[in-house]
Amino acid sequence: MCGIVGAIADRDVVPVLVEGLKRLEYRGYDSAGIAVLDDGVVRRVRRTGRVAEMESAAQAENFHAAVGIGHTRWATHGGVTEANAHPHISQGVALVHNGIIENHEEQREKLRAMGYVFESETDTEVIAHLIDSHLSRGAGLLAAVQQAVAELHGAYALAVVSQKEPGRLVAARMGCPLLVGLGDGENFVASDVSAIIQATRRVIFLEEGDTADITRDQVQVFDGAGAAVERDVHVSDVSLASLELGPYRHFMQKEIHEQPRAIADTIEAVIDNGAFAPELFGADAAEVLRDIEGVQILACGTSYYAGLTARYWIEAIAGLPCSVEIASEYRYRTAVANPKHLVVTISQSGETLDTMEALKYARSLGHDRTLSICNVPESAIPRASRLVYYTRAGAEIGVASTKAFTTQLVALFTLTATLAKLHGRLDATQEAEHLDALRHLPGSVQHALNLEPQVTGWAERFAPKDNALFLGRGVHYPIALEGALKLKEISYIHAEAYPAGELKHGPLALVDEAMPVVVIAPNDRLLEKVKSNMQEVRARGGELFVFTDEDSHFGPSDGVHVIRAPRHVGVLSPIVHTIPVQLLAYHVALARGTDVDKPRNLAKSVTVE
Structure with missing residues (x-):
């Protein structure tokens, strides 16, 4: 997916932003960009490719400022172009975003009717215009962000600045990790502590639905209802970070996101x-x-x-x-x-x-x-x-x-x-x-992790079930096996996996309306065969839950639920399709109230026969 870093200080924050983006580059490097408030005016530089290319451009344009945000992108909505790179700007609002906004098309039409012109293909630009629309009606930046995110469906981590309030940086989180770094007379925001470790080790992990109002001297956090809340301050030790839960409910969730x-x-x-x-x-x-x-x-x-x-x-x-x-x-x-x-x-x-x-x-x-x-x-x-x-x-x-x-x-x-x-x-x-x-x-x-809100929606349908089938073909059959194992391990639902072509040789006898069937169906050479196997399930009243790719050319229908990755990644597809089956097991276990990190009868390191 993407990485976020932001800073507000009494010093030039551009080096902090650039260094932070370099540390976050593993999250994606289709493009990178920063936006700063220089004498109260938004300035932006973006480039496709690596952070170093953007850094050179920023140096050539003499970027310096005490407030700014940065982003490194892995393309989802829209191709790899400078116009689609973050930060996005609407009037005097600049914004960076991790995640996927599911209702972006609906919001885009509403905003076009209000007179907004879109310059990119991204879902992120919708958020920038939406925040500006609230600012134009008299809201302050914090309130405008809170009102805007209330209209969004999906996952997001946001960092926002506005030339109307140059002494403020606002952050918001839902479904994507985001933290605030605390300094002396300066504060930071980032999607990963590694981005700001050079500036501070004191961090606040934002929780689901939180917004944060960040100035040089103060950080205030508000929950999803808008009430001020106190979040614990952690002193990060990167060598021990793997032993801390951070913003996650369980180590399994943390490790999925790591x-x-x-x-x-x-x-x-x-x-x-x-x-x-x-x-x-x-x-x-x-x-x-x-x-x-x-x-x-x-x-x-x-x-x-x-x-x-x-x-x-x-x-x-x-x-x-x-x-x-x-x-x-x-x-x-x-x-x-x-x-x-x-x-x-x-x-x-x-x-x-x-x-x-x-x-x-x-x-x-x-x-x-x-x-x-x-x-x-x-x-x-x-x-x-x-x-x-x-x-x-x-x-x-x-x-x-x-x-x-x-x-x-x-x-x-x-x-x-x-x-x-x-x-x-x-x-x-x-x-x-x-x-x-x-x-x-x-x-x-990282993009597959952004599918988590959609997978969570499936979990409630699985929670009452006692059995499930997983199907895959070719190199994705072992991923079906892994998905079934994860569901068994932590939710205690009996689950089995089969090569999809074997369905008619016995397992089809188990299929009825009470048996959910999970299918790994990427857009590879076996997709048409898998579709035929899916028809066998539907003909017997089975309910299908399909993980596929954006270019697979089939969608949801009666009894067929579909979650799409944005693009087929070729030979490494099994790795990417592992993520949603892990998330499914985790959220089904949550819904059933099991001990996710310590499932019954199991141990981590198996040193006995």
């Missing part, structure tokens, strides 16, 4: 290297990986589903046979070993007993080409493996794995591309395309 950053950190070495290189996996990785004849993946639970996804990638892209096995089964069967197969073990904790024992068994059979994908440095499984790739997801406290899973997928895709390159199946053009896809992945995941 995925853009976790993915960005996991791919950092690849992006910095500018190539898929075996050295990313260890000093002697080139020797280990160059002449392997196949891949054997061993894992448990969610990590096993990551391996199933990787099988599609490894065979299609690297051209190597790949088998995936549950570690607890592999360790107790008589396996036929091929020493030229790479054995990949996947574990979030690095301590999973069944996976560790499976690795020992593989080594006893003569497998010395071993690779661990793990989130915990120096844990047991990496120490027992010849090669290692650390996922850098940070501490994951919620029992139901979220960011560990998506970062495992990133690591496995990196392995796939590296193997393909070593085996002559990835040319320079293809490598550049895959690197570009990885660069854009954090932004794509």
